[in-house]
Amino acid sequence: MLTIPPVTLLRVYADFGRMDALLDLIMRSFAYMNGVIDPPSSAHRLTVENLREKCEAEIAIAAQEDDRLAGCVFLAERADHFYLGKLAVDPALQGRGIGRLLMQEAEAMAVAAGKPVIELQTRIELTGNQAAFARMGFVETGRTAHAGFNRPTSITLRKALR
Template sequence: MIEPPAIEPLIEPGIKIVRIDEDFGRWDELLALILSSFAYMDDVIDPPSSAHRLTLASLAQKARDEIAFAAIESGRLTGCVFCKPEPGFLYIGKLAIAPASQGKGIGRRLLIVAEGIAREKGLPALRLETRIELTANHATFARWGFARTAENSHPGFTRATSIEMQKRLD
């Protein structure tokens, strides 16, 4: 079992990062967190977010197939990230922060955990995709050290619908 690196001193008091594993059991709350944090995209992106296709069962399976972490503050789930090893990268997916908890550094702290996982697995970079329309996300990821590396199209689209960003780890 992979444990998150010791980063607790970097986090606001009362925020804890935990591994989402077979003992997790808070799938309803996790699904609600993801859906609420992605809700602002509903009238902005096309095609709709894949978050809408998540179910409790598929979310639990995703956690078994990937390496996932949750941020917990005062007993509430406030963030999550799913990490998937790929050749040469650790793919970052479903990075979600509860709307009321944004701006506290939780997303950045979850990425620090992801960086630790990538290093443990000998992977030299993080990789993520974000929708082309979400320019504020592009800017945030750029501030966190990610660089735009590609534009991609979802099936059935002739225009770019997402961008890929990577962060090299030194």
């Protein structure tokens, strides 16, 4: 019988002592997109310093298994919703429900803050992500193009919360 250590969720603030590990987690989690999406992910522009700024400006949640960072998600507050970004799960730990746990926590935080909707964007090329978000109740509400592109590059998805 396989025993899986429990995953705990923690709020990450700008003074988080393992910001380099958080950055590494995001970079490893987004690496599969290299050469698949165009333009490249904005994750490539992250540094420890601007990740600290992101943690100050947004709600950052990390999933931790023992002492290992297992995943993270960021929520940016908007007038009528939360924008969810940089959902990342350690590639070696994917398929164990960590992403779903992070999404459930994000939804609970949105409801507690009186935000009836969570919005996110995923790239056109990432059909697996689109299907995963659809299974979680997200629906497409639009398509946008990054600057310099004459075709849609991202799909906007929203989920209405209870």
